[in-house]
Amino acid sequence: MKIKLKQISFLLCLVLAMVSCKKAKETKEEKPKRPNIVFIMSDDHAYQAISAYGHKLNNTPNIDRIANEGAIFNRGFVTNSICAPSRAVMLTGKHSHINGKVDNIDPFNWDQDNFAKALQKSGYQTALVGKIHLKGLPQGFNYSNVLPGQGQYYAPDFIENGVKKKYPGYVTQVTTDIALDWLNNKRDKEKPFLLLYHQKAPHRTWMPEEKYLDSFANKTFDPPANFFDTYEGRPAAAKHEMGIYKDMDLVYDLKMLDKEGDIKTKYRNAFQGQYNRMDEKQKAAWDAHYDPIIEDFKSKKLEGKDLALWKYNRYMKDYLRTIQSVDDGVGEVLDYLKENGLEENTIVVYTSDQGFYLGEHGWFDKRFMYEESFRTPLLIKYPKEIKAGTVIDDLVQNLDFAPTFLDYAGVDIDESIQGESFRKLVNGEASEWRDAIYYTYYEFPGEHHVKRHYGVRTDRYKLIHFYYDIDLWELYDLEKDPSEMTNVYNDPSYAKVKEDMHKHLEAMRTKYGDNDELNAYHLEQYLKAKAKKKN
Ligand code: SGN
Numbered sequence: 001m002k003i004k005l006k007q008i009s010f011l012l013c014l015v016l017a018m019v020s021c022k023k024a025k026e027t028k029e030e031k032p033k034r035p036n037i038v039f040i041m042s043d044d045h046a047y048q049a050i051s052a053y054g055h056k057l058n059n060t061p062n063i064d065r066i067a068n069e070g071a072i073f074n075r076g077f078v079t080n081s082i083c084a085p086s087r088a089v090m091l092t093g094k095h096s097h098i099n100g101k102v103d104n105i106d107p108f109n110w111d112q113d114n115f116a117k118a119l120q121k122s123g124y125q126t127a128l129v130g131k132i133h134l135k136g137l138p139q140g141f142n143y144s145n146v147l148p149g150q151g152q153y154y155a156p157d158f159i160e161n162g163v164k165k166k167y168p169g170y171v172t173q174v175t176t177d178i179a180l181d182w183l184n185n186k187r188d189k190e191k192p193f194l195l196l197y198h199q200k201a202p203h204r205t206w207m208p209e210e211k212y213l214d215s216f217a218n219k220t221f222d223p224p225a226n227f228f229d230t231y232e233g234r235p236a237a238a239k240h241e242m243g244i245y246k247d248m249d250l251v252y253d254l255k256m257l258d259k260e261g262d263i264k265t266k267y268r269n270a271f272q273g274q275y276n277r278m279d280e281k282q283k284a285a286w287d288a289h290y291d292p293i294i295e296d297f298k299s300k301k302l303e304g305k306d307l308a309l310w311k312y313n314r315y316m317k318d319y320l321r322t323i324q325s326v327d328d329g330v331g332e333v334l335d336y337l338k339e340n341g342l343e344e345n346t347i348v349v350y351t352s353d354q355g356f357y358l359g360e361h362g363w364f365d366k367r368f369m370y371e372e373s374f375r376t377p378l379l380i381k382y383p384k385e386i387k388a389g390t391v392i393d394d395l396v397q398n399l400d401f402a403p404t405f406l407d408y409a410g411v412d413i414d415e416s417i418q419g420e421s422f423r424k425l426v427n428g429e430a431s432e433w434r435d436a437i438y439y440t441y442y443e444f445p446g447e448h449h450v451k452r453h454y455g456v457r458t459d460r461y462k463l464i465h466f467y468y469d470i471d472l473w474e475l476y477d478l479e480k481d482p483s484e485m486t487n488v489y490n491d492p493s494y495a496k497v498k499e500d501m502h503k504h505l506e507a508m509r510t511k512y513g514d515n516d517e518l519n520a521y522h523l524e525q526y527l528k529a530k531a532k533k534k535n
């Protein structure tokens with residue numbers, strides 16, 4: 001009997017031990033794994049050139065996959081529509097006047113906090129690949145391999161962890177290969193990861209990859225309805241130097257590099273330098289495509305409206321071709337995640353450093369607070385949490401990326417961060433959200449001649465103040481006038497709207513700590529830096 005009792009109590013202990021052991025195992029496995037983050041950013045990618053946005057210009061099936069499997073934002077904006085400042089805002093979650101990088105010329109202080117540093121500190125493996133446009137060794141990354149400045153399309157130089165080297169091939173593919181190599185071979189697979197995968201394309205001068213030279217060859221693009229805008233009531237816009245007809249360089253932008261050298265333009269030599277980077281095979285493919293177009297162009301002697309439409313079509317074709325390579329790269333990265341069982345627990349974001357004009361107002365480039373460059377594409381997927389087919393119409397900004405990623409990773413969001421996490425918004429759990437967003441632009445006098453301005457946008461209205469060598473106010477009713485052709489600032493029927501929008505603007509400036517004195521300070525710094533550059 002004694003033995004029996006002993007046996008029973010032994011068995012009981014064994015069962016109890018097994019149960020508690022199983023419990024411990026379950027607890028370990030059940031502990032939610034922190035999500036990986038793949039943050040894809042391209043340069044100057046207009047939302048008009050993403051098929052998920054419903055425009056019919058091109059097909060971007062891989063970028064569209066992110067929207068189809070997750071969420072698409074119809075009102076994603078930047079705070080300052082130019083490259084380096086946009087990236088500084090994205091990294092810090094703070095407006096330009098707070099993070100200090102207000103224009104492309106300003107130095108960026110990498111010593112300040114950024115979300116990659118916070119994620120790295122919390123145990124993430126972090127990498128930055130491609131274009132960042134912020135001088136100095138990137139901080140917050142276990143691995144960085146970035147383009148110097150704007151980078152080159154063919155045979156690009158990269159700076160790998162501070163060491164420069166040249167890669168053969170085409171920049172978009174090289175960037176993708178470097179990103180995949182890091183995912184496959186260079187990261188610590190025991191840790192969650194953050195990958196900033198940032199393409200140079202489709203930035204000027206829109207040099208396509210050989211395999212896409214003939215895409216859209218037989219297509220004729222009709223320009224937007226306001227292509228021949230005369231800028232009535234908008235004197236600041238009228239002063240621009242970013243007109244497709246007026247300012248595009250026939251060789252540099254439109255690739256009319258004739259062998260005879262008849263087409264002499266301001267930037268012919270600059271483009272010759274880019275062309276010279278190609279190898280013989282690439283040059284042969286390039287010439288086979290462009291030489292007949294050059295010959296045709298020379299024989300036609302186009303003028304006026306015909307020349308404007310020809311330029312627009314040349315521009316669109318090359319711009320859209322560079323996007324096909326970007327879309328391929330997105331597909332390769334999404335496939336990698338799928339094939340390696342990482343799909344479920346990885347957040348993938350696709351965005352651009354700002355929007356871009358594809359002929360609206362007759363323009364290319366960005367910088368203005370008008371919709372096409374103020375807005376930016378924004379798509380996100382995270383199968384674990386975001387419902388496929390989600391559409392978000394609320395106002396979000398690139399200011400919100402840093403707090404959003406920190407939120408997903410379960411890392412504290414420092415109170416100095418000015419953006420807000422849009423995690424709950426995407427899940428449909430946000431009880432309230434902002435009703436206005438703030439914008440600033442500083443790079444004037446400068447390339448493309450866009451005056452200094454700041455402004456506020458609500459769901460329906462936009463108020464802009466152009467300052468420095470002018471003092472102009474613009475007010476738009478985006479519901480009635482989505483193309484921003486009529487400035488209603490002095491229209492008496494908008495008196496109440498105008499008053500409200502001024503209040504919104506003051507509230508925004510107070511909230512974010514911006515004011516005229518700061519603008520004067522940034523102007524002084526800018527003029528000093530420009531003078532120094534000249535000497
Ligand atoms: C270059 C381009 C401009 C462009 C700026 C800023 N000129 O200077 O057209 O506006 O970059 O772009 S180019 O002759 O060098 O192509 S940004 O995206 O980097 O801000």
Ligand code: CA
Binds near residue numbers: 354
């Ligand atoms: Ca850009």
